[in-house]
Amino acid sequence: MSDEIKGKVIRLDELVEYQDGTVASRMVIKQKHGNITIFSFDEDEGLSEHTAPYDALVTILDGECEIWLEGKTFEMKTGDSIIFPANAPHALSAITKFKMSLTMIKE
Numbered sequence: 604m605s606d607e608i609k610g611k612v613i614r615l616d617e618l619v620e621y622q623d624g625t626v627a628s629r630m631v632i633k634q635k636h637g638n639i640t641i642f643s644f645d646e647d648e649g650l651s652e653h654t655a656p657y658d659a660l661v662t663i664l665d666g667e668c669e670i671w672l673e674g675k676t677f678e679m680k681t682g683d684s685i686i687f688p689a690n691a692p693h694a695l696s697a698i699t700k701f702k703m704s705l706t707m708i709k710e
Contacts, residue, residue, distance in 0.1 A: 616664040616702050619643045626650070637708040644668065644703075649696035659687040659707045666701025670694070 608618070608631070618641045619629045626648050632639040637657075641664070652671065661670070662684040670677045670685060672693045677685060687693050 615641055615704050619702065621645060621700050621702075624648070635709075637706070639707075640705045642703050642705060644695075644697040644701050646697050646700050650694055652692050652694040654690050654692055655687065655707065657689050657707050657709050659705060661685050661687065661695075662704045662706075664702040664704055667698040668701045668703070669696050669698055 615631070618631065619627050621627070621643045622645065624645055626642060626644050628640050628642045630638060630640045644666075649668075661679075663679045663681055665681055667678065667680045670679055670693065672685065672687060673691050678698070679685065
């Protein structure tokens with residue numbers, strides 16, 4: 604975890620800036636049993652289909668994206684959240700620039 608933000612009021616959407624043509628990230632908490640990472644995606648950027656061995660909670664902090672989860676498509680916007688079940692194929696793509704929080708809890 605970043606010591607500079609411990610014990611302070613923060614805005615998750617301000618922890619990582621947008622960067623042209625790429626995806627940026629900042630790990631906020633990293634522990635043995637899980638982590639929280641903030642991502643920013645430039646327009647038209649995304650993550651190709653993949654799986655993760657643990658459940659994951661995604662919350663959109665800014666902007667809009669499209670998420671594919673187990674063959675279903677979801678248009679997500681600021682304030683929306685979705686839980687990816689462990690080992691479920693998923694992918695995402697920016698509709699506009701967007702930021703998200705990813706919380707992964709390990710068993």
